[in-house]
Amino acid sequence: MALQIKGVSKTFYKQDQPFQALDNINLIVKTGQFVSLLGPSGCGKSTLLNIIAGLEQATAGEVVLDGKKVEGPGPERGVVFQEPALMPWLNVLENVMFALKGRPKEEQKKIALEHLKLVHLSKFIHSYPHELSGGMRQRVAIARALAMNPQVLLMDEPFGALDEQTRMMLHRELTYIWMHTKKTIVFVTHNIREAVQLSDRIVLMGTRPGRIIKEFEVNLPRPRQGTDPQVAELEEQIMELLGVEIEKVIREEMGDDYNSQKAALLYGTHRDMGSHI
Numbered sequence: 001m002a003l004q005i006k007g008v009s010k011t012f013y014k015q016d017q018p019f020q021a022l023d024n025i026n027l028i029v030k031t032g033q034f035v036s037l038l039g040p041s042g043c044g045k046s047t048l049l050n051i052i053a054g055l056e057q058a059t060a061g062e063v064v065l066d067g068k069k070v071e072g073p074g075p076e077r078g079v080v081f082q083e084p085a086l087m088p089w090l091n092v093l094e095n096v097m098f099a100l101k102g103r104p105k106e107e108q109k110k111i112a113l114e115h116l117k118l119v120h121l122s123k124f125i126h127s128y129p130h131e132l133s134g135g136m137r138q139r140v141a142i143a144r145a146l147a148m149n150p151q152v153l154l155m156d157e158p159f160g161a162l163d164e165q166t167r168m169m170l171h172r173e174l175t176y177i178w179m180h181t182k183k184t185i186v187f188v189t190h191n192i193r194e195a196v197q198l199s200d201r202i203v204l205m206g207t208r209p210g211r212i213i214k215e216f217e218v219n220l221p222r223p224r225q226g227t228d229p230q231v232a233e234l235e236e237q238i239m240e241l242l243g244v245e246i247e248k249v250i251r252e253e254m255g256d257d258y259n260s261q262k263a264a265l266l267y268g269t270h271r272d273m274g275s276h277i
């Protein structure tokens with residue numbers, strides 16, 4: 001069984017004008033697979049993730065999980081966003097227990113403690129969100145999503161707001177969690193390195209309209225190092241393919257000021273396509 005995205009399209013209306021954010025997306029994510037949706041700003045990654053989460057409705061097509069059509073949000077699909085959205089008046093343990101409301105208190109506590117151990121936060125269960133670093137807060141959000149035992153974990157740029165060191169540490173942590181829990185993960189990112197470090201499979205998306213350009217299987221051993229020539233080669237391949245899409249976005253945003261030499265200086269040397277370009 002699997003997560004199936006069948007012919008999904010999405011049209012938004014901007015100032016009464018139709019705008020096609022997604023065009024006929026077809027994708028099958030196998031159970032236990034780690035799949036990244038990678039692409040430049042505005043290619044519809046978040047829209048697709050929200051449709052899978054049931055937070056947004058497709059204009060055409062459908063999402064089917066283990067044979068059941070997605071009609072709205074559900075506990076079998078846990079979501080982690082860029083902002084962890086913890087409740088500031090609850091401590092770490094209570095934040096995770098809150099997600100399990102309705103079950104006996106002892107059971108809530110047992111499950112919450114198990115998952116906080118998984119994200120290595122056992123020592124901080126009595127801390128409040130403001131006492132934690134950004135990376136720790138995001139680990140609480142991951143523990144909270146996993147505590148509900150979803151079949152699929154949907155992650156929308158969960159490490160996008162964190163510094164590079166913390167992000168790298170959380171890559172290792174997420175790889176460990178994924179290997180340990182064997183969850184299916186759909187992970188949105190615009191960072192090529194992040195996608196290559198984490199995924200079994202990378203789905204490259206392009207803009208205008210949002211669509212799948214190409215897929216890559218990543219059969220490299222974990223943990224992956226940026227210095228590994230195979231990792232670097234794959235990053236390079238992806239960068240080349242996406243160059244055209246990135247130029248398209250820059251050209252649209254800069255209009256007549258666009259100059260490809262200047263753009264190469266500004267955007268050509270790193271692997272993060274930035275949320276703001």
Ligand SMILES: Nc1ncnc2c1ncn2[C@@H]1O[C@H](COP(=O)(O)OP(=O)(O)OP(=O)(O)O)[C@@H](O)[C@H]1O
Pocket residue numbers: 012013014019021039040041042043044045046047048190210275
């Ligand atoms: N509710 C909405 N109403 C109108 N347009 C929308 C809405 N949500 C998204 N869009 C548009 O759809 C397009 C895709 O947006 P989306 O946020 O899915 O892209 P993305 O690839 O996740 O980008 P980013 O990396 O910048 O978050 C954008 O042009 C966006 O402006």
